[in-house]
Amino acid sequence: MPEKRVVLKNCGIVNPISLESYIENDGFKALENAIKMTPTDVIEEIKRSGLRGRGGAGFPTGIKWEMTNKSVSDEKYVICNADEGEVGTFKDRYMIENDPFSLIEGVTIACYAVGAKKAYIYLRAEYNFLIGVLQNAIDQSSEYLKKADVEIEIFEGAGAYICGEESALIESIEGKRGEVRYRPPFPPTEGLWKKPTVIDNVETLMNIPRIMTESADWFSNMGTDRSKGTKVFSICGDVEKVGVYELVMGSPLRELVEGLAQAKDVKMVQIGGASGRIVPYENIDTPLSFETVLGAGGVMVFNSTRDVIEIVRMNAEFFEEESCGKCFPCREGTKRTLEIVTRFAEHRAKPRDIKALEDLSETMMLSSLCGLGQAAPNSLMDTLKYYLSEYEMRIR
Amino acid sequence: MVNNVVREILAHHKNGNLISILKEVQDNRIDLSKDVMMDIAKSVGVSFSDVYEIASFYSFLSTEPIGKNVIRICKSIPCFMKSCDVVIKAIEKELGIKPGEITADKKFSFHLTNCIGACDIAPAMMINKKRYGNLTPGKIAQILDEYK
Numbered sequence: 130m131p132e133k134r135v136v137l138k139n140c141g142i143v144n145p146i147s148l149e150s151y152i153e154n155d156g157f158k159a160l161e162n163a164i165k166m167t168p169t170d171v172i173e174e175i176k177r178s179g180l181r182g183r184g185g186a187g188f189p190t191g192i193k194w195e196m197t198n199k200s201v202s203d204e205k206y207v208i209c210n211a212d213e214g215e216v217g218t219f220k221d222r223y224m225i226e227n228d229p230f231s232l233i234e235g236v237t238i239a240c241y242a243v244g245a246k247k248a249y250i251y252l253r254a255e256y257n258f259l260i261g262v263l264q265n266a267i268d269q270s271s272e273y274l275k276k277a278d279v280e281i282e283i284f285e286g287a288g289a290y291i292c293g294e295e296s297a298l299i300e301s302i303e304g305k306r307g308e309v310r311y312r313p314p315f316p317p318t319e320g321l322w323k324k325p326t327v328i329d330n331v332e333t334l335m336n337i338p339r340i341m342t343e344s345a346d347w348f349s350n351m352g353t354d355r356s357k358g359t360k361v362f363s364i365c366g367d368v369e370k371v372g373v374y375e376l377v378m379g380s381p382l383r384e385l386v387e388g389l390a391q392a393k394d395v396k397m398v399q400i401g402g403a404s405g406r407i408v409p410y411e412n413i414d415t416p417l418s419f420e421t422v423l424g425a426g427g428v429m430v431f432n433s434t435r436d437v438i439e440i441v442r443m444n445a446e447f448f449e450e451e452s453c454g455k456c457f458p459c460r461e462g463t464k465r466t467l468e469i470v471t472r473f474a475e476h477r478a479k480p481r482d483i484k485a486l487e488d489l490s491e492t493m494m495l496s497s498l499c500g501l502g503q504a505a506p507n508s509l510m511d512t513l514k515y516y517l518s519e520y521e522m523r524i525r
Numbered sequence: 526m527v528n529n530v531v532r533e534i535l536a537h538h539k540n541g542n543l544i545s546i547l548k549e550v551q552d553n554r555i556d557l558s559k560d561v562m563m564d565i566a567k568s569v570g571v572s573f574s575d576v577y578e579i580a581s582f583y584s585f586l587s588t589e590p591i592g593k594n595v596i597r598i599c600k601s602i603p604c605f606m607k608s609c610d611v612v613i614k615a616i617e618k619e620l621g622i623k624p625g626e627i628t629a630d631k632k633f634s635f636h637l638t639n640c641i642g643a644c645d646i647a648p649a650m651m652i653n654k655k656r657y658g659n660l661t662p663g664k665i666a667q668i669l670d671e672y673k
Binding site for chain 2: 213214215216217218219221222253254255256257258285286287288289290301303304305306307363365366367371372373402403427429431435440443444447450451453
């Protein structure tokens with residue numbers, strides 16, 4: 130299946146600083162359609178589309194909206210998670226840069242559907258250069274925001290990978306340390322300032338205008354059984370054509386890596402950033418979907434000259450630095466993992482170190498409070514499975 | 526005595542969001558020293574540790590003095606694969622400081638950072654709010670000259 134530009138349809142076509150240009154390309158048609166419907170009907174349409182969260186977890190968007198809509202409260206919030214921090218991921222940045230109006234329209238429809246009057250876009254500090262283009266889109270869209278009685282504010286992060294985790298992100302908007310919360314309660318019942326909150330990724334929200342312009346049926350005709358629509362990927366590393374590409378869900382990984390990005394001599398691919406799964410070249414025909422492997426959409430390609438252990442060590446170093454420190458399994462686990470993986474990297478591992486890494490990883494996956502600690506061992510566990518000999522030859 | 530600039534910043538952050546306050550104070554070239562954090566804590570009505578725990582948590586906030594220009598160069602895998610190590614060496618040589626340090630004239634501080642989402646132009650760095658990509662050691666002197 131070749132590239133199919135649904136979410137990216139405006140990128141490179143619409144002038145990102147011109148509302149007029151956006152309107153010429155069907156801009157705000159979806160909002161007009163939505164506000165003619167009841168909020169419940171909008172939610173029903175999103176549920177029927179089968180859209181699932183594009184931030185990596187894949188929670189059904191319509192159900193999240195329905196839970197928030199049904200929560201009784203005088204105030205509700207919508208948050209757009211633009212804290213794209215997974216290593217090797219830049220697709221949200223690309224979409225905000227090239228099509229900020231679609232994001233604003235998606236946020237506005239989400240507010241209308243759940244009954245929120247205020248939305249925040251949590252923009253990572255590293256993307257502060259995007260504030261101009263985003264604020265301009267908000268300002269130029271004021272007439273449409275008024276129609277839906279919605280106000281959108283940009284909240285600039287301060288540099289912390291963990292703030293991409295929804296409850297840490299909420300803490301951060303409240304002005305606190307980005308530490309994860311114990312859940313339940315989940316944001317749809319108790320989120321920002323303890324009010325019902327929808328929190329969705331940039332790409333998820335940019336799917337909304339497409340669904341509400343076309344239809345749920347049109348959307349759910351694309352993809353696999355449990356993964357509808359398309360997925361936007363950013364791909365980098367050992368490839369000829371670094372960039373952002375969009376594929377129908379279920380497309381083979383080979384299409385992205387060797388087709389679009391023109392990678393050669395591929396050894397392995399990591400899908401979903403530092404916390405993503407490792408796919409060895411022999412599995413390059415794996416379909417990209419929630420059923421198989423997906424993550425947030427950052428894809429890193431490694432050729433045969435790359436050292437597997439060094440890549441795993443760098444991932445371990447990343448998590449050791451970015452763990453928020455709230456729960457013990459992650460705070461200690463990331464530190465000890467880095468120590469042991471470093472011994473392998475330096476060819477001075479002990480015979481018991483492989484077992485130690487497996488035990489440590491299992492404990493972290495089972496008992497960490499949030500996705501960071503639970504997913505941190507992924508590349509380690511996958512490479513122990515596919516490249517065990519590379520570990521074994523560094524034991525002395 | 527609360528610094529006047531800090532007082533003004535506090536006045537227009539009536540909701541007392543410490544992240545926004547600390548960022549703005551730092552953007553105004555005021556280091557987050559113990560005294561400054563004490564003043565902020567008193568004005569907002571929280572304890573010193575409430576302020577310190579935020580200032581020490583986020584990578585864009587610093588409890589150490591920072592330079593007029595802050596260089597953040599990415600050391601994550603995509604930039605590593607494009608040889609960010611030699612670019613880091615070039616910056617060290619040009620400024621005469623190591624990562625985490627500040628130049629004697631306080632014009633530059635230099636930090637290694639995790640992925641900044643500029644992998645399509647790796648190796649990449651940020652100086653203040655501006656991004657620079659496709660870096661080579663040869664480009665460093667000229668880029669830094671703009672800030673000297």
